[in-house]
Amino acid sequence: GAGVSQSPSNKVTEKGKDVELRCDPISGHTALYWYRQSLGQGLEFLIYFQGNSAPDKSGLPSDRFSAERTGGSVSTLTIQRTQQEDSAVYLCASSLGSLSSEAFFGQGTRLTVV
Amino acid sequence: AQSVSQHNHHVILSEAASLELGCNYSYGGTVNLFWYVQYPGQHLQLLLKYFSGDPLVKGIKGFEAEFIKSKFSFNLRKPSVQWSDTAEYFCAVKALSSARQLTFGSGTQLTVLP
Numbered sequence: 001g002a003g004v005s006q007s008p009s010n011k012v013t014e015k016g017k018d019v020e021l022r023c024d025p026i027s028g029h030t031a032l033y034w035y036r037q038s039l040g041q042g043l044e045f046l047i048y049f050q051g052n053s054a055p056d057k058s059g060l061p062s063d064r065f066s067a068e069r070t071g072g073s074v075s076t077l078t079i080q081r082t083q084q085e086d087s088a089v090y091l092c093a094s095s096l097g098s099l100s101s102e103a104f105f106g107q108g109t110r111l112t113v114v
Numbered sequence: 115a116q117s118v119s120q121h122n123h124h125v126i127l128s129e130a131a132s133l134e135l136g137c138n139y140s141y142g143g144t145v146n147l148f149w150y151v152q153y154p155g156q157h158l159q160l161l162l163k164y165f166s167g168d169p170l171v172k173g174i175k176g177f178e179a180e181f182i183k184s185k186f187s188f189n190l191r192k193p194s195v196q197w198s199d200t201a202e203y204f205c206a207v208k209a210l211s212s213a214r215q216l217t218f219g220s221g222t223q224l225t226v227l228p
Contacts, residue, residue: 042220043218
């Protein structure tokens, strides 16, 4: 596609429910990142996928958060038993994966836990 | 792990004023450096990047940044700001090591008064 696509753009969920956020990276991009942007905060790194390598999960805030990337393309970020503090904009980015390549961002999914 | 520090959380300028936003990173090895901008209601987009070579890099819309290795800095500058530059600016670093995640600073909100 022309850019990184994320869905849904907005999600309101009840506390305790599970949610899945989807990211379609730019075709051919081997690297994929998930970030969380809270009000007044910067971009908090969550997880990084690069090709077939084991993902860098060092940014996931708790074991309620998980992500997978199927077939080296689409990625899904899952948050189980959502809490109010999970409310944020979740951003996905992709890049060519070479050492010197920029990341392209999607519009994000705004998650509100009520 | 690398980290990025942006010194100014909110900067307010009048049109035609000069701009300098500070960015310092902590990582002893080779890095790629980026400035991203997020205009109101829009997704993050790349303003400029440094990979190697000339430490003074020029980006879109008249922005430039200078990489000073000895100071671990990558400050963003613009000689004369416009109202349309009102946005949030993020500095980011990617360490060229096994951990290639892109780490962002907390961002600087720039407000340009007409």
